[in-house]
Amino acid sequence: MSRLHANLILVLTAAIWGAGFVAQDSAMAHLGALWFVGLRFLLAFFVALPLAMREHQRVAAPLSGRELGIFALIGLALFGGASTQQLGLLTTSVTNSSFLTGLYVIIVPVLSVIVLRKLPHWIVWPAALLATTGIYYLSGGDLAQLTIGDLLTILCALFWAGQVLLVGMFAPGSDRPMALSAVQFLVCALGGLTLALFLEPIAAGDIVDALPELLYAGLFSSGIAFILQVIGQRWTSAPQAAIFLSSESLFGALFGALLLGERMGWIGYIGCALIFIAMLLVELVPEISKKRRAQ
Template sequence: MKNKRFYGNLMLILTALIWGSSFVAQSVGMDYIGPFTFNAIRCIIGGIVLIPIILVMDKVKKESKTKNNNKQLILGGILCGIALFIGSTFQQFGISFTSVGKAGFITALYIVLVPLLGILFKKKVSLKIWLSVFISLIGLYLLCITENFSIGKGDLLVLFCAFFFAIHILLIDYFSPKVNGVKMSCIQFFVAGIISVFPMAIFESPTLASILLAWAPILYAGVLSCGVAYTLQVVAQKNTDPTVASLLLSLESVFAVISGWFILGESLSLKELIGCILVFIAIILAQLPNKNKIL
């Protein structure tokens, strides 16, 4: 049991590493193609990668295929796909105007936003979450606000992305207990990819040559970030405490900064680094278990 937990934790750290470094792939990919083109191709690739995994899982474990379950699966996949499309679009455009490290930390704020949005569903918010919000706001100020008290365009777009990713998490939380998570993820990737095709055709003019130039970041984001990392998360969380899992996955934001510095040569000022630290503290605090059942 201890070995399973150990390897599960290692897989979660690997997942966080893949997700964090994928910010670099997203940034580099847009040197050759537009945001909608990048998202369309990588999401469709992510969906394709999950198909053989689903086939293997079906052979290992037969599931009941009720009509109601299929309806929930399709509905969940479509709604999650729409939320994923909107969040990914804001993120992809935002990365064009801000650094990879800042984008990683601002995106991770969805962890704090999720319980706040839960208020809409009449769920109470604990003092711990309000404290997390306060700390994250200070961190966000140091990370994003300039000397003339304005927020950068890219930072604002990524903040919108965090909001829609929080909605995405709430949708997954609602549908995942009722359906197969990997199948729903596969559907959501195809939905997000197909929706991205329409604005791609209207606003961008991708060529086969430009897409081929971006093959490495596209495959990294599609195969590893969407397909492999998601599967690792699903497998690993079976043998890991949920709180530990969420804490390990929050390392995504740290790996984003490290990847941006190591691969792209990006750097953060002292003020921005302090902001990152405060945001990370807020993220950790938001995921610590409560003594009661209040969010």
């Protein structure tokens, strides 16, 4: 697969995720955040399971304990991101959530320095400052207006960055992308359902009421989209994948406006623009520099 095709797959992934913000927000009228996370990723696990079983029949080498441990670690990062994002939606808007989640495009190169000991391009640091300014404007130009939901969503961006980095580190060298997807979904589902049993009341009718949102989030924005992410990241770098995946913020804002009627003041749109410009700079400036050096 070419890098162009991989990046197009990641844009499709981002579009599915962007629409998923609406389903996640609407479901909160019926289900607790942890129940929604657990059930959506349980559905995603059943989407990935037959693909993982078919993959297992084709791969000669058995799944090692090390691979299983790595896949479970990716699942923990996924659970951290999914749960904090869902809890954040209790007190923040779909638009804010989609843009703040996109901050992982800044965090991924920073984690590369810490984990992989690789210095990022110089543009990362001014881009991080630009994104921070964007968050300030997104909050209305007053840090006191940042809600608990916004702060949880920023924490969510840290977890997503870890998940993207880990997938970028291990998916290209693995012959089991479907097994990776199935294991991370199962870990995330077990985490959500276990905590929900102790922390959130539920009735059978609640699941029925939230069934349309659960089906979309479970089958599409979890099952299909995260599988596409793993496939796409096998053929492109983690920082480049992050910029394409971060376009979910634009899709999230678009679907939030079209389906939920959400609106922001002009200063909020400036904040959104600054965050997205920071995302673009992280990827485009290094690529332009590389081409100039080659010439």
